[in-house]
Amino acid sequence: MNSSGSKNKFLTIAYLSPTAVILLVFMVIPILYTLYLSFFDWNLISPTKNFVGLENYTSIFTDSVNRKVLLNTIVYILLLLILNFIIPYFISLIVKFFINKMKNSYKIIFFIPSLFSLVVGAMLFSWIMNPISGPVAFLMRHFGVALPNWTNSSAMAIVMLCLITNWKVFGYNFVLLLTGLGSIPQNIIDATKIDSIPRWKMVRDIVLPLNKSIAFYVLILTIVQGLQYVFTPISVITQGGPYYGSSNIFYHTYLNAFVLYKTGNASALAVITFLVFLILLYLEMKFVEGRMGNCE
Amino acid sequence: MNKFREGGWHILLLLICLVLLLPVVFMISNSFKTLQDSYHSMLQIIPLHPTFSNYTTLGRQIDxxxxxxxxxxxxxxxxxxxxxxxxxxxxxxxxxxxxxxxxxxxxxxxxxxxxxxxxxxxxxxxxxxxxxxxxxxxxxxxxxxxxxxxxxxxxxxxxxxxxxxxxxxxxxxxxxxxxxxxxxxxxxxxxxxxxxxxxxxxxxxxxxxxxxxxxxxxxxxxxxxxxxxxxxxxxxxxxxxxxxxxxxxxxxxxxxxxxxxxxxxxxxxxxx
Missing domain, CATH: 1.10.3720.10 (MetI-like)
Structure with a gap:
């Protein structure tokens, strides 16, 4: 018995260690090292790092460019929540409860853009919305209206960049939310039909509360993943411009680290991002109880 | 009445399908057009003068x-x-x-x-x-x-x-x-x-x-x-x-x- 117990222990370690080693080397140690770097002034190359204490952090909140980027990040979050969470949620409710035919076809078709690279998405939108040679500008010219050059306006650029990620993740989030709706017990829904409760009322009073947990999961996903997804079109189309107007905290971290070589500033921004991530993770685990524990 | 309303929802859903897929359709179609055609007949799904020239150009420019x-x-x-x-x-x-x-x-x-x-x-x-x-x-x-x-x-x-x-x-x-x-x-x-x-x-x-x-x-x-x-x-x-x-x-x-x-x-x- 004892020997099989120690053999089991050995096997457990052997089976878990490939994942554990990769996570340790490429995730846990990097997180700690980023924290360490955030207290130094460094340029990624020089052999010496200067300890500067909390200076990198204070500069985040005093520097006007950093403040602009943080503000943009909040605008991005709000827009992404509307485009990538509320709209797919609304559509998934319609497909689940308000139509009978073609449910599966919509699922299959909506998912298709999720298969494609965001670089393809960025290219397509820069064509569609091209103020000179794009189809939207072409159609608008017929009505005598000119499409403004949206890369010159930070507000329009942010909207366009969000739309690109929306094109990609709409179907993915739709599938997740639709699955969540599918796990609501059918007898509850049938009961409301017998009592002839209007369907929108059934959705509001029964479906939305029951589907809270998966909806919250997609909401967190929308924020954390959405901001990372938007990195690609920013990098391909605007590079954060005009004058940091379409940059967000992710792109600004990258810019500081690999373009401006301000490793300390980049690390401090990354640590702030990580703290926000931890808060969201905590909320998710509290809200979505049980999701994390399916190994039992 | 209900049938009528379901039809309305289907119009919305089909519109979403179009918005999601049309860019890809135009992308494939324009990849078979010359630069000039892609500008003058950009909304033409079947290319007027289909050509492989973009693909051969790519083949020359990159590996x-x-x-x-x-x-x-x-x-x-x-x-x-x-x-x-x-x-x-x-x-x-x-x-x-x-x-x-x-x-x-x-x-x-x-x-x-x-x-x-x-x-x-x-x-x-x-x-x-x-x-x-x-x-x-x-x-x-x-x-x-x-x-x-x-x-x-x-x-x-x-x-x-x-x-x-x-x-x-x-x-x-x-x-x-x-x-x-x-x-x-x-x-x-x-x-x-x-x-x-x-x-x-x-x-x-x-x-x-x-x-x-x-x-x-x-x-x-x-x-x-x-x-x-x-x-x-x-x-x-x-x-x-x-x-x-x-x-x-x-x-x-x-x-x-x-x-x-x-x-x-x-x-x-x-x-x-």
Missing amino acids: LLRLIWNTFFMAAIVTLGKLITGLFAAYAFKYFSFKGKKWIYLIFVSTIFVPFTVIMIPNYLVISKINLLNTAPGVALPQMCDATGIMLFLKAMDKIPKSLIESLKIDGISSHMILKDIIIPILRPSIISIGAIFFINSWNEYVWPTLILKDKSSFTLPLALQNYISSEGGTNFPLAMALSTIMIIVPLFIYLIFQRYILNSISNSGLK
Whole structure:
């Protein structure tokens, strides 16, 4: 018995260690090292790092460019929540409860853009919305209206960049939310039909509360993943411009680290991002109880 | 009345289908047009003077086979790495009992959504220190750091009766044998669909290649495409669209074959 117990222990370690080693080397140690770097002034190359204490952090909140980027990040979050969470949620409710035919076809078709690279998405939108040679500008010219050059306006650029990620993740989030709706017990829904409760009322009073947990999961996903997804079109189309107007905290971290070589500033921004991530993770685990524990 | 309303919803849903798919349709169609036609008849789905010239131009300007191979090789390493590590770890979580299991699982799974900016600087330094910049393993390693597979495999293992595995264990059959002869054959559809998702994601990956691959001969398709998009305008769109069309064939083909399994696995990733 004892020997099989120690053999089991050995096997457990052997089976878990490939994942554990990769996570340790490429995730846990990097997180700690980023924290360490955030207290130094460094340029990624020089052999010496200067300890500067909390200076990198204070500069985040005093520097006007950093403040602009943080503000943009909040605008991005709000827009992404509307485009990538509320709209797919609304559509998934319609497909689940308000139509009978073609449910599966919509699922299959909506998912298709999720298969494609965001670089393809960025290219397509820069064509569609091209103020000179794009189809939207072409159609608008017929009505005598000119499409403004949206890369010159930070507000329009942010909207366009969000739309690109929306094109990609709409179907993915739709599938997740639709699955969540599918796990609501059918007898509850049938009961409301017998009592002839209007369907929108059934959705509001029964479906939305029951589907809270998966909806919250997609909401967190929308924020954390959405901001990372938007990195690609920013990098391909605007590079954060005009004058940091379409940059967000992710792109600004990258810019500081690999373009401006301000490793300390980049690390401090990354640590702030990580703290926000931890808060969201905590909320998710509290809200979505049980999701994390399916190994039992 | 109800029929009428359902029709209204279908119009909305079909419009969404159009918005999502038309850009791709126009992309493919314009990739077969000359630069002039792509401007003067941009909304013409069937090209007036169909031409392969964009594809042949691409073939002259960049080493397409090399790009496809680089992308494939990277995605294959990531996919295999994630499948193997994920299967073993999921097996341990499902069928072994050990101290702190719940906590270890929690830590593993929490890493899934850690933003890449938090780890990109140290990972870049490590990859450059071990001389893997501009190589497929160098760009694959940070991508393997993803515990999604564990979550998806655990979910898939739910459909294998636990009593079956327990009785095999009592009969003295080793875990390796159970994994090789029972679990993997039963989970084959899940392994294929999870592998397909991993492969497609890595095929499209942009962030790590941008950081790790600086040498043009090591580029993957998304990086090559980026070079055809000019932020100052003046992009040759038919050319960029031809390269994009080449890029989307692989994921589209995988989806056509495994569509049902892929959608199932995606659904599982969000379920508790």
